[in-house]
Amino acid sequence: MLELLKYVILGIIQGITEILPISSSGHLTLFSHFLGMNLDNLTVFLMLTNTGSFLAILFFFRKDVTGLVQSSYRFIMKADHNFKEDFLYVIKVGVAVIPVGIAGLLFENILPNDLLTTSIALFITGSLLLVVYLNRHFEYNKNITFQNAIAVGLFQMFAVVPGISRSGITLVGGLSQKLPLKSAMKFSFLSYIMISIPVSVLGFIRLSEVNESVNILGYGVSFILSFVFSYYAIRWFYHHVKVKNLIYFSVYCFIIGTISLIIYFI
Numbered sequence: 001m002l003e004l005l006k007y008v009i010l011g012i013i014q015g016i017t018e019i020l021p022i023s024s025s026g027h028l029t030l031f032s033h034f035l036g037m038n039l040d041n042l043t044v045f046l047m048l049t050n051t052g053s054f055l056a057i058l059f060f061f062r063k064d065v066t067g068l069v070q071s072s073y074r075f076i077m078k079a080d081h082n083f084k085e086d087f088l089y090v091i092k093v094g095v096a097v098i099p100v101g102i103a104g105l106l107f108e109n110i111l112p113n114d115l116l117t118t119s120i121a122l123f124i125t126g127s128l129l130l131v132v133y134l135n136r137h138f139e140y141n142k143n144i145t146f147q148n149a150i151a152v153g154l155f156q157m158f159a160v161v162p163g164i165s166r167s168g169i170t171l172v173g174g175l176s177q178k179l180p181l182k183s184a185m186k187f188s189f190l191s192y193i194m195i196s197i198p199v200s201v202l203g204f205i206r207l208s209e210v211n212e213s214v215n216i217l218g219y220g221v222s223f224i225l226s227f228v229f230s231y232y233a234i235r236w237f238y239h240h241v242k243v244k245n246l247i248y249f250s251v252y253c254f255i256i257g258t259i260s261l262i263i264y265f266i
Contacts, residue, residue: 006035007218008225011049015229018053019237021168021249022256023125026118029162030260033115047203048219052226054196057189060234064186065193092149093187096170097195099153103160104199113162119260121163126253128172129246136243140180144187148177152187163257166192168249181243189234 013031017024025046058065071086111117141148155173159166167188174184 003215004218004221006037007215007222009035010037010045011052011222011225012229014046014049014222015053015056015226015231016233017165018050018226019057019167019230019233021125021129021165021171021246022253023118023122023163023165023168024050024053025113026122026125026163026165026256026260029113029115029118030256030263033263044203044206044214045219045222047199047206049222049226050196051200051203052223053230054193054200056227056230057196057234058193060231060238061186061189061193064190068190089144092144092146093191093194095146095149096153096156096187096191100156100159100166100195101198103157107160111161115260115264117161118163119257119264121161122253122257122260124158125163125165125168126250126257129168129250129253132172132175133243133247133250136175136246138178141178142180144177144179144183148174148179149187151177152184152191156191163260165253168253171246175243181241182238185238189238 010028010031013027014024017027028046028049068086068090071083072090074080075083075087152170152173155176156166156170158164159169170188170191171181171184174187175181177184179187
């Protein structure tokens with residue numbers, strides 16, 4: 001029962017921190033250490049719980065995704081140029097996920113996943129959010145260009161480092177391109193949906209290939225809770241957070257990064 005409770009805690013943490021710009025991988029590394037959980041298959045666990053978050057995000061943006069798919073179909077199959085902009089938007093999202101896909105393939109098994117790496121990466125995340133907060137007074141662009149998409153994609157590459165928040169780094173990338181926060185959020189989460197489809201499939205394949213026994217019930221509970229808490233987290237984050245609020249997430253990253261660093265050296 002105590003072991004299952006640990007998975008409950010990790011599922012809730014994953015669901016909330018995947019959405020907020022405070023790094024889910026960093027929190028899972030830190031809290032699995034706190035809870036004394038030897039997650040030798042942390043990568044597989046992350047992929048599985050990320051799938052829960054991915055499905056929650058997909059459900060939240062279901063109308064946008066359905067509209068973009070239908071518009072792209074009409075543009076491609078029926079040559080209806082009224083839907084050209086929606087089709088190009090999908091292509092821009094695709095352009096943004098290419099760099100992180102390449103980075104993931106190249107560095108997945110190279111980057112260390114320990115408390116030291118996590119703490120340094122959290123300091124970097126906090127610093128970038130602080131920079132955005134300090135430079136929040138500027139004129140916003142209205143439309144996302146291919147140049148914006150490439151820039152966001154290059155920022156997103158660094159999300160493969162444990163402790164670098166994917167949502168945080170893509171928001172920083174979008175805001176650095178002077179996109180409105182809502183536009184940057186939507187683009188960020190739609191790119192997450194696109195990259196999560198192959199990652200989720202890979203996660204389930206790897207789960208089936210794990211030789212040692214895993215806590216199937218624990219993994220399942222974490223998966224469900226990550227879905228539930230991600231959905232409510234994105235509802236709150238998308239509708240209520242403003243650029244001026246990013247300072248709170250920045251300070252939080254510094255605090256958690258400091259805790260991780262202290263624990264590492266103890």
